[in-house]
Amino acid sequence: MTDQTAGQDMIAADGMPLKKSLAKSLQREKMRALMLIAPLLIFVLITFIFPIGSMLFRSVENSIVQDTLPKTVVALQDWDELSGELPDEAVFTAFVEDFIIAVENKEHTRIGSRLNYEVSGMSSLFRKSARKVKKWDPVQDAPFRDKLIDVDKDWGDPATWSIIKTHSVKYTNGYFLNAIDMQRTAEGAQAQPEDKQILIKLFIRTVKMSLIITGMCILLGYPVAWILANLPNRSANMLMILVLLPFWTSLLVRTSAWKVMLQNQGVINDTLVWLGLVSNDARLEIINNQFGTITAMTHILLPFMILPMYSVMQTIPPSYLRAAKSLGATNWTAFWRVYFPQSIPGIGAGSILVFILAIGYYITPEIVGGTDGVFISNRIAYHISSSLNWGLAAALGAILLAVVLVLYWAYDKIVGIDNVKLG
Amino acid sequence: MKFTKTLLATTALTVAAGAVAAQEMTIVSWGGAYSKSQLKAYHEPYSAKTGVTIINDDSSAEAVAKLRAMNEAGNVTWDVVDVVAADAMRLCDEGLAMEIDADTQLAPAPDGTPASEDFGDLLVSDCFIPQIVYSTTFGYRTDLVGDTPPTSVCAVFDLENYPGKRSLEKRPINNMEWALLCDGVAKEDVYDVLETPEGQDRALAKLDTIKDSVVWWSAGADTPQLLADGEVIMGSTYNGRLFSVIEEQKQPVAMLWDAQVFDLDGWIIPAGLSEERKQRALDYIYFATDTQRLADQAKYISYGPARASSAPLVGKHEELGIDMAPHMPTDPNNAKNTFLYNYEFWADYRDDIDAKFQAWLAK
Amino acid sequence: MGMIGGAVILMGLATLYITVINNEKLSRWLNLALFVVAGFAFAQVGGIVLGLIYGSLTSWFIFWLYEGRYRRNLLPYLTPGQVLWHYTFRVICGAIFVFLITPILVVLPLSFNAQDFFTFTPEMLRLDPDGYSLKHYQDFLGLRADSNGEWLRSFKNSLVIAPIATIISVSLGTLAAIGLSQSHVPAKRAIMAILISPMIVPLIISATGMFFFYSDLGNFMENTMGMNKNFVGYVKVVLAHAVLGIPFVIITVTATLVGFDRSLTRAAANMGANPVTTFFRVQMPLILPGVISGGLFAFITSFDEVVVVMFIGSASQKTLPWQMFLGLREQISPTILAVATILVALSVALLVTLELLRRRSERLRGMSPS
Numbered sequence A: 001m002t003d004q005t006a007g008q009d010m011i012a013a014d015g016m017p018l019k020k021s022l023a024k025s026l027q028r029e030k031m032r033a034l035m036l037i038a039p040l041l042i043f044v045l046i047t048f049i050f051p052i053g054s055m056l057f058r059s060v061e062n063s064i065v066q067d068t069l070p071k072t073v074v075a076l077q078d079w080d081e082l083s084g085e086l087p088d089e090a091v092f093t094a095f096v097e098d099f100i101i102a103v104e105n106k107e108h109t110r111i112g113s114r115l116n117y118e119v120s121g122m123s124s125l126f127r128k129s130a131r132k133v134k135k136w137d138p139v140q141d142a143p144f145r146d147k148l149i150d151v152d153k154d155w156g157d158p159a160t161w162s163i164i165k166t167h168s169v170k171y172t173n174g175y176f177l178n179a180i181d182m183q184r185t186a187e188g189a190q191a192q193p194e195d196k197q198i199l200i201k202l203f204i205r206t207v208k209m210s211l212i213i214t215g216m217c218i219l220l221g222y223p224v225a226w227i228l229a230n231l232p233n234r235s236a237n238m239l240m241i242l243v244l245l246p247f248w249t250s251l252l253v254r255t256s257a258w259k260v261m262l263q264n265q266g267v268i269n270d271t272l273v274w275l276g277l278v279s280n281d282a283r284l285e286i287i288n289n290q291f292g293t294i295t296a297m298t299h300i301l302l303p304f305m306i307l308p309m310y311s312v313m314q315t316i317p318p319s320y321l322r323a324a325k326s327l328g329a330t331n332w333t334a335f336w337r338v339y340f341p342q343s344i345p346g347i348g349a350g351s352i353l354v355f356i357l358a359i360g361y362y363i364t365p366e367i368v369g370g371t372d373g374v375f376i377s378n379r380i381a382y383h384i385s386s387s388l389n390w391g392l393a394a395a396l397g398a399i400l401l402a403v404v405l406v407l408y409w410a411y412d413k414i415v416g417i418d419n420v421k422l423g
Numbered sequence B: 001m002k003f004t005k006t007l008l009a010t011t012a013l014t015v016a017a018g019a020v021a022a023q024e025m026t027i028v029s030w031g032g033a034y035s036k037s038q039l040k041a042y043h044e045p046y047s048a049k050t051g052v053t054i055i056n057d058d059s060s061a062e063a064v065a066k067l068r069a070m071n072e073a074g075n076v077t078w079d080v081v082d083v084v085a086a087d088a089m090r091l092c093d094e095g096l097a098m099e100i101d102a103d104t105q106l107a108p109a110p111d112g113t114p115a116s117e118d119f120g121d122l123l124v125s126d127c128f129i130p131q132i133v134y135s136t137t138f139g140y141r142t143d144l145v146g147d148t149p150p151t152s153v154c155a156v157f158d159l160e161n162y163p164g165k166r167s168l169e170k171r172p173i174n175n176m177e178w179a180l181l182c183d184g185v186a187k188e189d190v191y192d193v194l195e196t197p198e199g200q201d202r203a204l205a206k207l208d209t210i211k212d213s214v215v216w217w218s219a220g221a222d223t224p225q226l227l228a229d230g231e232v233i234m235g236s237t238y239n240g241r242l243f244s245v246i247e248e249q250k251q252p253v254a255m256l257w258d259a260q261v262f263d264l265d266g267w268i269i270p271a272g273l274s275e276e277r278k279q280r281a282l283d284y285i286y287f288a289t290d291t292q293r294l295a296d297q298a299k300y301i302s303y304g305p306a307r308a309s310s311a312p313l314v315g316k317h318e319e320l321g322i323d324m325a326p327h328m329p330t331d332p333n334n335a336k337n338t339f340l341y342n343y344e345f346w347a348d349y350r351d352d353i354d355a356k357f358q359a360w361l362a363k
Numbered sequence C: 001m002g003m004i005g006g007a008v009i010l011m012g013l014a015t016l017y018i019t020v021i022n023n024e025k026l027s028r029w030l031n032l033a034l035f036v037v038a039g040f041a042f043a044q045v046g047g048i049v050l051g052l053i054y055g056s057l058t059s060w061f062i063f064w065l066y067e068g069r070y071r072r073n074l075l076p077y078l079t080p081g082q083v084l085w086h087y088t089f090r091v092i093c094g095a096i097f098v099f100l101i102t103p104i105l106v107v108l109p110l111s112f113n114a115q116d117f118f119t120f121t122p123e124m125l126r127l128d129p130d131g132y133s134l135k136h137y138q139d140f141l142g143l144r145a146d147s148n149g150e151w152l153r154s155f156k157n158s159l160v161i162a163p164i165a166t167i168i169s170v171s172l173g174t175l176a177a178i179g180l181s182q183s184h185v186p187a188k189r190a191i192m193a194i195l196i197s198p199m200i201v202p203l204i205i206s207a208t209g210m211f212f213f214y215s216d217l218g219n220f221m222e223n224t225m226g227m228n229k230n231f232v233g234y235v236k237v238v239l240a241h242a243v244l245g246i247p248f249v250i251i252t253v254t255a256t257l258v259g260f261d262r263s264l265t266r267a268a269a270n271m272g273a274n275p276v277t278t279f280f281r282v283q284m285p286l287i288l289p290g291v292i293s294g295g296l297f298a299f300i301t302s303f304d305e306v307v308v309v310m311f312i313g314s315a316s317q318k319t320l321p322w323q324m325f326l327g328l329r330e331q332i333s334p335t336i337l338a339v340a341t342i343l344v345a346l347s348v349a350l351l352v353t354l355e356l357l358r359r360r361s362e363r364l365r366g367m368s369p370s
Helices: A002-007 A018-057 A064-068 A070-076 A089-104 A108-116 A122-133 A145-151 A158-166 A174-179 A199-230 A233-248 A251-262 A267-275 A290-313 A318-326 A331-359 A363-368 A376-385 A390-414 B002-020 B032-050 B060-073 B085-093 B115-122 B153-157 B175-182 B187-195 B197-208 B222-229 B239-248 B275-288 B291-297 B308-313 B343-362 C002-021 C024-066 C080-112 C135-141 C150-181 C188-200 C203-224 C229-258 C262-270 C275-303 C307-312 C320-329 C335-364
Strands: A182-185 A188-191 B024-028 B053-057 B080-084 B129-141 B166-169 B214-217 B234-238 B253-268 B338-340
Touching (some): A018 C150, A064 A108, A070 A158, A089 A108, A122 A158, A174 A390, A199 A233, A199 A290, A199 A376, A199 B343, A199 C080, A233 A290, A233 C080, A251 C080, A251 C335, A290 A331, A290 C275, A331 A390, A376 B060, A390 C188, A390 C203, B024 B275, B032 B053, B032 B239, B060 C307, B080 B275, B085 B343, B115 B129, B115 B308, B129 B153, B129 B222, B129 B239, B129 B291, B166 B222, B175 B253, B175 B343, B187 B197, B187 B343, B214 B234, B239 B253, B291 B308, C080 C335, C135 C335, C150 C229, C150 C335, C203 C307, C229 C307, C307 C320, C320 C335
Parallel strands (some): B024 B053, B166 B214, B166 B234
Antiparallel strands (some): B080 B253, B129 B253
């Protein structure tokens, strides 16, 4: 056989060279696989990836200053913001021209709000100035420098103009800087004042707490999954109900339940006091702190750990353990060297699920977390729904996404993503 | 199959419903007892009068973000939205709410006083039509505060005489003002002090003295629950919530009417409505904010009507049959020492101070 | 201290029963009576209940230990250490199950609270009928004068939206998972990352981002295709929830397919089955567990989702979690506990029925439960 193939190609049954035939069938198989994936891929791309991408794009998009004050931005090009002097009359004239148009289009307050994210007071500066400026005529009332300073003394402060110039770029790194407790200034990126630094701390706390919660879920989930997988079907199914019930119960109900359980006058404290284990004036502080958050979130996420572990453990034949023991392994060795390695895919799938879900939570930390329990998502929600600073929210979201992807990648390197089983 | 059937059935039903009620409008509010009071006082009489079907959407908490998204997408589905005054200002600044001229577009008082005078100072934004005056104030457990019930807001900061937990809202607004007041700042100077970084630090330092005894709340329903549980001995919340705890739920709780912070809640009309919908929204607003209607709302909830001319018309509670006037935050007995929320200030400083406040909380 | 004292008392009792009385039935009854009386002396009605529980438990425990019943169900060759570990492990697992289920069992009674708070009132603790009422259930069912049927309406909405979203994500997701599990798929990792991204992006960002897309889609369907506004609203929420459920289906089904033996489909094809038949008769039954658990996750995602629906849906698509969220934020109302109780009761009934059916069919097929 080998002699034959040395010089010429093998021929398949239909008379084509085998290589070509194989390549063709491979191609066909690829196409078939892609056809199967295509509907979902297109669905997710259109309804999710694309919209989310454009949302995250807001973290760098910053055309509002250029669009609203086009002439001012051009005029400010020649001004040196580090000189400490006010810009010249040309800038003031350009600004008033832009501003009058902006007021007509009712856009002046929007740019005020945009700049107010950077320095407090800009919002009312723009709002108040508009009342006077809109009565001016760009030609007859010139020069404007002193007039504008008369309207509000802040216009006589070079810092005001510096802010406008610094944030007049079309694509800004400002939101990302804000997201890591820094700010974009005339002198480049600088740290925020110390008493406003919070976001990095929250990122670290979010990741740390999520890891602890994942760890707790592994600790508590493993024995339960083991016993479910090793009991006879009859009893295992009944116990499974105990796992599924919390899973079916609304997140909001479970969070409220933990509040009822943990609070100072709550069920746990009342019971302990009634049993005499804790005196009435030394009730345990177990809510509105990290303990409360970890307890409640571990409880909420535990089923996401147990179910994948259980389905993996079900496939591990119990005879392996017995075989190991009969070959002389101690209980511990048999478990650690034989059983545990086979259950790793389940732990992996469960951990990924729990960690990713935990890192994005905010309703539970908000309710039981007190001051220690705030996660980064709480801030994202605040900036989306209260401060309307969507650029910052998008930057925070993008960083969070990056953190998850990096961890996912690290997990893939260490454990291998194909080694994950969830069903 | 069954689900498809159900869906088809619902669709068929809604198609039919849509054909009959051509005139409908979506009004957004807060839900709960508050929406109910609006339903009784405004929606039902308005529907009876005009035949317009009113759809209630309880999305006010998400209104700012959702209005912005709707506006950018060019598809505003809401006709009238109930928001607090601070949000109304933000919406107005962002160009998301329509400007309204009080004198031409709102009903005058029965004696002919133009609406702008009848509402007076309460018209804090060009886009905002105030509806109620509410106040954020403290309630305390009568059985847990000892023999001398608190009479001043500074009891909150007095751990010696009133030991125990207290609940405060998890945001700087109101808390910073109370802290400065109790740190010896005169009422009229509070916002001047708060404008400076030193003043902000001073307020936080005062709050720091009770930080370990504070339970922070974020939803309006939290403090009533905490008080009912005896989890806190006093806590800040909206006066209407306290009214319900005291009068409807009969809990051992009493109201502390001191340095209560007046705030407003009212209507805005989203910008970018079609002419037809805009007219309908304006017509509704004209009806719903007239003197009698505002007074009617007080029958169902203990918030004060925003018009001066409505105050004398406030009657009895619809179900409990008690006189509502003494429970209004605007009642002279309750309003001996009040504090008016400074909208301009918070519009400028909210984000800045909030960042500081959160950083302080996390410390 | 109390614990040691209790242990000493129990030891004394045990000696009494075993050496003096030496009659199991009699001593168990005696023990029960003792504990009930003691319970009543300490804490009236509640004490009787506790006494009943403790009494039966302790007497069982004494004889369980004494008679060596603890070895009955175990392999006879285990060492004492292994037996001890066996039971310690059981106790640990029991504690975890208690942790899982107690919070839910504890709040369920609160749904019968006569007050509108999440508080065990003194009346409730005394088991006084006045402390209990069904008003929160009436509120859910829309039977009270001041309830407006919002709860039932949102429940129905959830029951329409969640299953349809699940069907969409399961069917599309299973197909894609089968495609992904073939060898030689180009850019497999990138595709996988895209498909599971809905799980990774923080919900509030997804909600805002998707709003724009669905608003455009809604405009198109209403204005160009002339569809009914309400119907379009449901379509939007269903599609959004379907996307959120997809990662769960993808992960579970691809995982099941990892262990799938490809020669089975080839064998089926060899025997003349067309791809569709092969899929439904050969592949599907084998990967069904994965599909089901993926579907379960997807269903729960939709059934318990509150952030996205509040953004994308409008008032007429209000789902149960949305209504619950309002119930918690605007007025503390134990109605959400009444809903939870009803759902828990329903799912227990469902799961138990399924289990009984399974046992029945096993019996009928003459299989012994393994």
